[in-house]
Amino acid sequence: MNSGQKEFDVLVVGGGPAGMAAAVSAAESGASVGIVDDNPQLGGQIWRGEVQNCESEASRWFERLCASNANQLCGMRVIDQPGLGVLRAEGCKGFCDLSYRKLVLANGARERFLPFPGWTLPNVMGAGALQALVQSGLPVQGKRVVVAGTGPLLLAVAAYLRKRGAEIVLICEQASRSSLAKFGLSILSQRQKIGQALSLRKDLSGIRFFTNCWPVAAGGDGILQAVIISHGNEVEKVACDYLACGFHLVPNTELAALVGCAVKDGYVDVDDFQQTSIPSVFCAGEPTGIGGVELSLIEGQIAGLAASGKNKASQKLFSMRTRLQKFATRLDRGFALRPELKKLALPETIICRCEDVTYGSLKKYTSWRAAKLQTRCGMGPCQGRVCGPATEFFLNWKPDSVRPPVFPTILENLAAMPCQPEQSHSGAMRGPQ
Amino acid sequence: MPEQIAVTVNGRHVAVSSGTTVAAAVILAGAHCRTSISGEPRGPLCGMGICFECRVEIDGQRHQRSCQIVCSEGMQVSTSE
Numbered sequence: 321m322n323s324g325q326k327e328f329d330v331l332v333v334g335g336g337p338a339g340m341a342a343a344v345s346a347a348e349s350g351a352s353v354g355i356v357d358d359n360p361q362l363g364g365q366i367w368r369g370e371v372q373n374c375e376s377e378a379s380r381w382f383e384r385l386c387a388s389n390a391n392q393l394c395g396m397r398v399i400d401q402p403g404l405g406v407l408r409a410e411g412c413k414g415f416c417d418l419s420y421r422k423l424v425l426a427n428g429a430r431e432r433f434l435p436f437p438g439w440t441l442p443n444v445m446g447a448g449a450l451q452a453l454v455q456s457g458l459p460v461q462g463k464r465v466v467v468a469g470t471g472p473l474l475l476a477v478a479a480y481l482r483k484r485g486a487e488i489v490l491i492c493e494q495a496s497r498s499s500l501a502k503f504g505l506s507i508l509s510q511r512q513k514i515g516q517a518l519s520l521r522k523d524l525s526g527i528r529f530f531t532n533c534w535p536v537a538a539g540g541d542g543i544l545q546a547v548i549i550s551h552g553n554e555v556e557k558v559a560c561d562y563l564a565c566g567f568h569l570v571p572n573t574e575l576a577a578l579v580g581c582a583v584k585d586g587y588v589d590v591d592d593f594q595q596t597s598i599p600s601v602f603c604a605g606e607p608t609g610i611g612g613v614e615l616s617l618i619e620g621q622i623a624g625l626a627a628s629g630k631n632k633a634s635q636k637l638f639s640m641r642t643r644l645q646k647f648a649t650r651l652d653r654g655f656a657l658r659p660e661l662k663k664l665a666l667p668e669t670i671i672c673r674c675e676d677v678t679y680g681s682l683k684k685y686t687s688w689r690a691a692k693l694q695t696r697c698g699m700g701p702c703q704g705r706v707c708g709p710a711t712e713f714f715l716n717w718k719p720d721s722v723r724p725p726v727f728p729t730i731l732e733n734l735a736a737m738p739c740q741p742e743q744s745h746s747g748a749m750r751g752p753q
Numbered sequence: 754m755p756e757q758i759a760v761t762v763n764g765r766h767v768a769v770s771s772g773t774t775v776a777a778a779v780i781l782a783g784a785h786c787r788t789s790i791s792g793e794p795r796g797p798l799c800g801m802g803i804c805f806e807c808r809v810e811i812d813g814q815r816h817q818r819s820c821q822i823v824c825s826e827g828m829q830v831s832t833s834e
Contacts, residue, residue: 358802360774360823365801369772395821397802430803442785442796449800453820457773458780542794543785673798673806676791701805701816706798728805728816 324416326391328354330627331407331420333398333575336364337613338605338620339426340381345624346424347388349633354418355390356409358397364428365448366613369455381617393418398427399725401579402737405600415733422600422627425576425588426620429606431473431566432709434657435671435679436664438538438547443562447477450564454484461485463561466547468492468535470655471568472612479523481564489560491524492533492549494567495655500531503654534661538563568655570709571607577722593634594623602627611648618644662714671714672707674700679714688717701728760828775819775830776800776807786819788833 330346332339335357343355355362362385363371367378385392396409396416406419431446438444445453447467454460465486467478470493478488493500504517533551538544546559573583582589582597588607590596596603604623605616618641625634665671667680675696685691688698688711697711698704703726704719711717725734756771762782769778776797779786785794786807797807802821810831811817819830 359821430799430801433798440789440793440795442794443780445796445798446800449797449820452800453774453777453780453797456777456820456823457769458777670791670793673789673795673804676789676793701808702803705803730816 325419326354326393326416327419328352328391329420330354330422330424330624331356331418332424332426332624333357333407334364334426334428334605335359335362335392335394336366336426336428336605336616337378337381338428338616338623339364339424340385341617341620342424342426342602342604342624342627343390344381344384344388345621345630346422346628347390347624348384349625349628349630351422351628353388353390354393354420355385356393356396356398356407356418358395360395362392362394365452368452397727398575399727399729401724407579408737410727410729410733415729415737420600422602423579424594424620424623424627425579425581425596425601425603425607426605426616426623427572427575427607429569429571429610430705432568432570432713433565433706434469434567434661434664434713435669435707435710436535436537437666437669438540438544439565440670440673441538441540441544442542443540443544444538444547445562445564447474447564447566449566450562451477451480454481459485460562462487464489464559465562465564466490466492466535466549466558466560468533468547468549468563468565469567470494470657471566472651472655473566473568474564475520475524477564478527479520482523482527486562488524488527490549490558491527491529492535492551493529493531494534494658494661495531496658497531499654499656503650534664535563535565536664567657567661569606569610571610572705573607574703574705574722574726576601576603576607578724578726592638593626593631594619595626609645609648610651611644612651615641615644615648657713665710665714671710672697672700672704674698674702674706677707682711682715689720691717692720703727758824758826760824760826760830762830763832769824773824775809775811775817775822775824775828778824779807779809779819779830779832784832786832 329351332355347353370378371382396411400408537548576588588603602623604619622634665679677697798804807819
């Protein structure tokens, strides 16, 4: 069902901090702006449910966005580029074509999942995922939670869940104590980060926290009941109701690749103005490098200003961005994945959850493409977004080219779409110059 | 006190507060979301609409991502139990 067309000077994809900052900056510069997001509400993952929480930073940006008359399109996910300067978004009422002069991609990151025996059991989920579920109505009062994986997100999630009444049984961080200590020392140069670290420490007091520790198996009868963790030379079984487990973040670069932007070393390549290899397309936030909410806000503002022709104003934010990018580099170093984790999966462990493809059946192939063709790994509805980063870490496979639609779409909508020019199916297609 | 919303999951009545996603309602009902092609029960993994593990049928529409859809009064959810 076709639910129409809309035209904008600046179209922003993604309603998290980077996208909201970009939309606000562009709209306040006088551009007509649309901001489209898959979620029912703006805020992204980090500000989920917070835009209406008065006094929060999220609500301040949201108020500016509402005052700016930017067109908010929530519950719409971008699935294709039907022509030059147009993106097609699908919602529950059908699809809509969104035309733009300038595009800002701010579609964030997802958690990296590393498969281990039992990771497919219900109630084993991402760390950010459990937080998102609790933020959207799941009570965890009295529930026993193990938080595991790597990165500062683990601590923030544990603190949040504890506040909501969960019993945090254990936090397992795979990084070593020494790399964490180096990371801890390195953030002493940033006052804002120290404040956050100190308040987290208070919120987490008394909780068992292990470094050099990771889950090796999860068990239960149809639902999670316990997790086995490796800690130094010891293995321990910990009973729990939820395992919140994520190994840092993976940037969402699929849409950028579909539009034709250059992706370098896993990140969307941008210049000082957050402009991609395609002059009409900008990118801000996690797709250009995992750096957290403060960096996303600055990059979003630079992209929004530059996309609406305010290059001079955007330049004033460059030095702040440089400072925050140093934190991102330290983050990558401090929480680098240890080689032992490459042995997490056993031959019978499922790697591709969509198609139930095991590690044993994948290991005989030498590339992502060969494995896809022979085993259907990565061919299910997530389109390799979960198993792709896992096979990249386990087997050093590189992800393949991206084809539309970038998310599964319903047949009725596909049938209602007008015939597309041949070129729109090429990943090398270029937007308006 | 947030407004209560009544939905059914596999015919069972579940009361949730307004703003609750279908994924949370399914867990509250003690159900899993889908059954994998080799017969494993599955629940939400990513919580943000990417993994498609939380697919359920909502008011007759199949393959809906329950983590991205907010419960509305009278909604009928069925999972592949």
